Amino acid sequence: MNDAFSGARRVDYLDGLRGVAALVVLLGHSLLVFVEPIITLNPSFTGRLAGLAVAIGKSPFGFLWNGNSAVCIFFVLSGFVMADFARQTSLSFPAQIVRRYIRLALPILLSSSFAYLLLGFGLLRNTEAAQISGGWLGLWYQFAPSWRTMAYEALAGTFLNGSNAYNPNLWTMHPELLGSFYILAIGLFRRWGVLRLALYLVMSLYYWNDYLPLFAIGALLRDVGQVQPLSARPSLSVATFLIGCYICSLPAAGPGVSLPWHWPLPVIFGADSVRYWHSAGAVLIVFALLHSPVLQRPFQSGYAQFLGRISFTLYLMHIPLLCSLGAWLIIHLSSVGYLGTALIGMPISVMACLLLSAIATPAVDGLGIRSSRFVGAKLDGVIGLLMPVRVATAGEGS
Template identity: 35%
Template structure:
């Protein structure tokens, strides 16, 4: 057995994991929009029994966007912990930098959604009525908000309320920012000897003591705990144990959106939900098992370091931000006028949509996300050079 090296540079296989998770989110929303019984289950309709069986099986993990989001959270906790330890900048600089690192791309995605809404107003409702499901029809209902709402949402509202009219996936930004700030503060106030204990207490408190949205923050602190173990070299390569943990993680991550009574997942959900919000906690546990399993399994790490997962990882934040407006407007428009008429047409639509998401995401990464990162990195270096003392 070989010790897994402690972090010294960018961990490429985590980029690959993030990339695959982001792509699963895209698949998830496409299925929710145009094949809803495969996502939400039969919802009482007997004609969808086969799709309902798939939606309530472990196969759901293949397109569970919610599970992928919790993978993002655990990864963010891991990465922010590494940043908090290594950075020489003032903690307030790190917090402000994190805010702008999230906000500039977020506002850009909202502007894109606003422009699409002006061109394709009413299209999601038309597509939803054809699909005969509430999910697409619920999005972008009139009246259309003004441009000022775009900036109000992007600069403040998504972090305060977790709600966005223009880009529904931005509910995660409140958790991303608060989780990041919390970890920066903990690494400021807690020395090494008590930091792990404090992280454990906070994780358990959030997991078992909170039933509202802050419960999701325990994924951040769990990611920080995984970082602490990894940084100390406590993970030892073991393919069998790694594969076992990965399978357990994927099984837990396959928790359906709405577990049907009588399935294995409904039993797990009911028992766990007595102690903690099962909707979150089961998936968080799955994400943590998956991440630790990857650390233990060299074969999987090699796969995640391949070119395609790493490319998806590079554009993963952009994928997450742009895919939802593209689905609701471009995807819905193409479905109404082309995709619904035959299986072949639908396959062409699927190919076109995913290509469009990747193309737009690549442009978004090159022209918005990566310049934002470079600018923030430059400003942090300048601040450090001018002698701002770390806190």
């Protein structure tokens, strides 16, 4: 049986995919900082260079920098991992919930503290840099720092309503925690596969206008296991993966922006059509990867595994660094022109984000992992003392 479906150990190629998705988010935000028209498709400067940037943004290679598609992949993977954890763990449900919350909240608190310190010491130069490079940088950190507000946002606000003043990426934490809770709760019905399937369907229909169905689909991929016709035909898996990459490249065209002929995808479900397409592409990518050893090998490489190890820290830390170091580079490289600033500043910023994340991961992500396991085990022990004869998990016994 493929390790992806055995639950016996971490699935290295899925860790690699998570790491590559984190890199995609970093590249997307770095392009917004240094070459904004590739993402927005609206020139923030004039000349042939602007037209080239827009043309690149409309190309079918956007899966390399499309952050929203990468976030959709994160959610599918979270559903898969949470379903696998729910099937394998002996922790009580309250301990599972607390463990998941701490696993997310502590790294968020540490990374938000980093942004708070940068803001407090006047090191966030994004507003000044936005006057040179484009408007996206100027959207953030337009307030005086408050440690109380920062702490509340990191520990509660981001989970309750998506509050993200100290880190724009935190909008994803509300669906991340809520989706995890749903999958862990559905996982209580261990033997009742049909009931779990029905609950995944109900969850998807109820939240059809949100990202939460991606958690249900990820969990379903864990429950269903391998689809033999797809696993037996490697070319079909590769084709499915490439179609997913193509769909994930669909740019978010704003008002008045037309897409070229190679984007015939119809508008579905109204104004937020792009999100539905990105969700579909993310599902195809994960689905194909689960069934293809050929596709799995690149994500098992040392580079992908390195990215996987630092992925959560990289996701949390890179925007404050782009708004400080990246903005500083834009200001001080302005004399070499727009193209020169991008060619020099973006590689430096990307490498700095990777380096900082690698250094900080043991403290940021490592602390979250260790603390969540410790508190989860302790809470489970307390529950065991209060309820010596624990009621078996619903349907448990498989």
